[in-house]
Structure formats: structure tokens, C-alpha cells
Amino acid sequence: MQFYIKEWxxxxxxxxxxxxxxxxxxxxxxxxxxxxxxxxQFNDLQPQAEVMLGDSCVVMQDTMDTLHSYGF
Known part of the structure; x- marks a missing residue:
């Protein structure tokens, strides 16, 4: 599943x-x-979706890796 995150x-x-x-x-x-x-977590699935942040794309294999890649 693809999710997009857009900042307004x-x-x-x-x-x-x-x-x-x-x-x-x-x-x-x-x-x-x-x-x-x-x-x-609710759907008991592994987080492996693509998340688009602006022009950047990240494949979520582990949420903490994703957060660290964006400096959180």
C-alpha cells in the first residue's frame, strides 16, 4: 500500500x-x-508500504529506521 504525506x-x-x-x-x-x-499494527501486518514525503520515497520496513532517515 502506498501512503503519501503532504505538508501544507x-x-x-x-x-x-x-x-x-x-x-x-x-x-x-x-x-x-x-x-x-x-x-x-491494528491489521497485524508488517509495515512495508512506500511512504512519499514530497519528492522523497521511503519503504517502511521498520518505522524507527524511517524516522531516523528523516532526522526524528
Whole structure:
């Protein structure tokens, strides 16, 4: 599954599907990534989705690796 995280100019962050459908808004990228991790945990799946942050793409194999790659 592909998730996209888009930061808006008013400092809100949208978590979106690859189809462009907005799932939720968050105050930070970190909280949007945590929501993705929670979705995988709830569905008892391994987090292996692609997450798009602007022009960057990350494959989430481990959420902590993902967070560290963005300096969190």
C-alpha cells in the first residue's frame, strides 16, 4: 500500500492514499508516520508500504529506521 504525506503551508500534514484520497490531517509528519505504524499494527501486518514525503520515497520496513532517515 502506498501512503503519501503532504505538508501544507499552514503547517498541517495530510496523510493520503496513493489514489489521492485524504485519510486524516495531523500537526506533524511524525504523527502521520505514527498513524501508519498504528494501521499496520491494528491489521497485524508488517509495515512495508512506500511512504512519499514530497519528492522523497521511503519503504517502511521498520518505522524507527524511517524516522531516523528523516532526522526524528
Amino acid at each position: 503551508s499552514e503547517r498541517s500534514v495530510a496523510l493520503m492514499l496513493g489514489t489521492g484520497q485524504v485519510l486524516a490531517y495531523f500537526p506533524s509528519v511524525l504523527e502521520a508516520l505514527a498513524a501508519i505504524k498504528g494501521w499496520y
